[in-house]
Amino acid sequence: MHNLTLRVLATLCLLLSLIQWGQAADVYLLKGNDKIRLNVFGEPDMSREVQLTVTGEASLPLIGSVKLGGLSLLDAEAKITELYKGDYLISPQVSVNLMNAADEQVMVMGAVLKPGPVTIPANTSLDLVSAINTVGGLAPHAYPERIEVVSGDKSQFYDFEKVTLAGTNPVVLKHGDIVNVATNPYVNKHVTILGEVEMAGQLIFPRTGELDIETAIGMAKGLTEEADPERITLKRAGKIYSGALSTQARAKVMPGDIITVPKSRFVDKYITMLGEVAKPGQVEFPIDGRLDLLTAVSLAGGFDRLANKKKVTVSRQTAGGTQVVEFDVTDMEEGKIKLHYLMPGDSVNVPVRRF
Incomplete structure (x- = not known):
């Protein structure tokens, strides 16, 4: 009898718990x-x-x-x-x-094509990607890497590309959640490039936010023949930064920056070749500013047969007057002495060989 009473009480407690649940x-x-x-x-x-x-x-x-x-x-x-x-x-x-009882809804706001409420279908769930697709998808000015989901007093950010990857767990939304798609901070931003490029002017800043000097020059169709890549400058917030393109090509460019590509200092610069060369007269200085004595002779058509290659002189005007230096070009050709580099305005004189 006692055991029966205990079983009855246990059954009643179980039924009461099930009813309450x-x-x-x-x-x-x-x-x-x-x-x-x-x-x-x-x-x-x-x-x-x-x-x-x-x-x-x-x-x-x-x-x-x-x-x-x-x-x-x-x-x-x-x-x-x-x-x-x-x-x-x-x-x-x-x-x-x-x-x-209202339909369960989430609100999708910001940079989507048709912002507004999205109903959660009855007896099912709604994920972040489906909610955004329901309002027409992301707008062209959207910042897909920064999509905020506000749920109650909590907020979390998602990258749209990552949540759409195959095998990724869906971001399930709840009633009352707010989805806010941020605007890309680089939309309608520009950078200006001036000087010796093929298409100077304003460039549309990439939506990715990634731009370097080399890429900007490429967007401007490249450098002109008279450009001096060694003296490219970048102006940002009133400050001017300079550096050789060869070392600063990957320098980050920001919206509003101004890139200036100057003309080479050696444009319309010359040296003068005198004496026993095939084509005496002015020789145009290379844009890159590098011209050695042997190259200068070659640009002047080479030595005449009567040239005295051991007594070639280079004259240069300095603050203290005319400086004259003599070279044995034969030794230079054979690598016995270093190449001598010329400067704009130099005069090279190749004398006649005396027998």
Whole structure:
């Protein structure tokens, strides 16, 4: 008999637990855009229908905005009763009834084609990619690497390309979540390139935000023949930075920067070849500014047969007067002495060989 009583009590406890669990599972929690009926006993002016905002707040008589989203009807009644008690009503009797349950929705905002609410289909779920596709997809000015999902008081950022990869777990959204697609900070930004490039002017800044000097010059169709890549400058926020393209080609360029490619200092510069060469006269200086004595002789057609290669002189005007240096070009050709580099304005004289 004692054992039977214990079994009966255990069965009753189990049934009671199952009933309570079933009731808890069926409890409706208020959410944004639900419509409720507020009844305040004995206060007909305070009784009314109220629609919750998308964030789950209700505007109530006397007490103003009250957060009811996420509460059961009983919890909502208790909260409103407590707010009215004392300052407004002596012994308030409040009831809250659900008039219309709103569809579960998320809000997609920002740089999408058709921003607005997206309904979560009944008996299923809605992920981030599907929500964005529902509003037409990302706008051209979107910043897909920075998509914010606000859920309650929490916020998290996602990269659209990464969440669309095969095998990636979907980002499941909940009712009331807000998706905010940021605007690309590089949209409608420019960089200016001036001077010795084929197409000087404004360049549209890449949406990726990545741009270096070499790429910018390529976008401007390259350097002209008279450009001096060694003296390219970059102006940013009033400051001017200089450096050789050979070492600064990958220097990062920012929106608003001004790149200037100057003309070579050696444009329209010459040396003079005199004496026993095939074509005496002016020799144009190379744009890169590098001209050695042997190359200069070659540009002048080479030595005549009577040239004295051991007594070639180079004259240069300096602050202290004319400087004359003699070279044995035969030794230079054989590598016995170093090449001698000329400067614009130098005069090279090749004397006649004496027998």
